[in-house]
Amino acid sequence: MKLLVPVKRVVDYNVKIRVKADGSGVETANVKMSMNPFDEIAVEEAVRCKEAGNATEIVVVSVGPAQAQETLRTALAMGADRAILVQTDVTTEPLAVAKVLKALVEKEAPGMVILGKQAIDDDCNQTGQMLAALLGWGQGTFASKVAAGDGTVAVTREIDGGLETVELKLPAVVTADLRLNEPRYASLPNIMKAKKKPLETVTPDALGIDVTPRLKTLKVAEPAKRQAGIKVPDVATLVTKLKTEARVI
Secondary structure (H helix, E strand, C coil), X not given: CEEEEECCEEECCCCCCCECCCCCCECCCCCCEEECHHHXXXXXXXXHHHHCCCCCEEEEEEEECCCHHHHHXXXXXXXXXXXXXXXXXXXXXXXXXXXXXXXXXXXXXXXXXXXXXXXCCCCCCCHHHHHHHHHCCEEEEEEEEEEECCCEEEEEEEECCEEEEEEEECCEEEEECHHHCCCCCCCHHHHHHHCCCCEEEECCHHHCCCXXXXXXXXXXXXXXXXXXXXXXXXXXXXXXHHHHHHCCC
């Protein structure tokens, strides 16, 4: 079974986000970029699936600028076999990405697509669901456990009421949640090997996909500042302040 794993290049999660002075977006110039953490979990799960003998090839794909090659090389160093960059400088939206992925799925014919449940830059949580709908495939979202079987995959999902396990017929789309696994660090030998692994570059136009944005960002602003918290010496003082100052009891 071939696995297709979409990954996204985002601002590193350790970086303190700064809003542009004109409010049009966030600063990305001279800012450390890395793989979306949820996609990193998806790559790790794909590699584990292959190591368990349930997959024969892992293809990673990214939709973004030329610099996204670095993100793809990271995925290759983690254990993916080859990569595809759909190169565009347009800020792509979930539906456009889902359409691009659909075109690649039709070309690559994977048995399963596994990707992060959302990207930490826009938190849309839409691409996986949209892709499954466009393909007419079953979907297992917010996965905390994935067990591939003979023509099926069992996905344990994290929901408000606890855990739910669903069985999907393959091919299917799975989105990875935080507790699915802990991604490995790429070793130096694997980083060197990744430089020689195949990385194909195509364009949305070559796939027949229009990625022109349908949404317009009106304003980006930092969260409102709030008063710093204080420490109290004991419970009695806390109760007094809740009564007299906060007036919540």
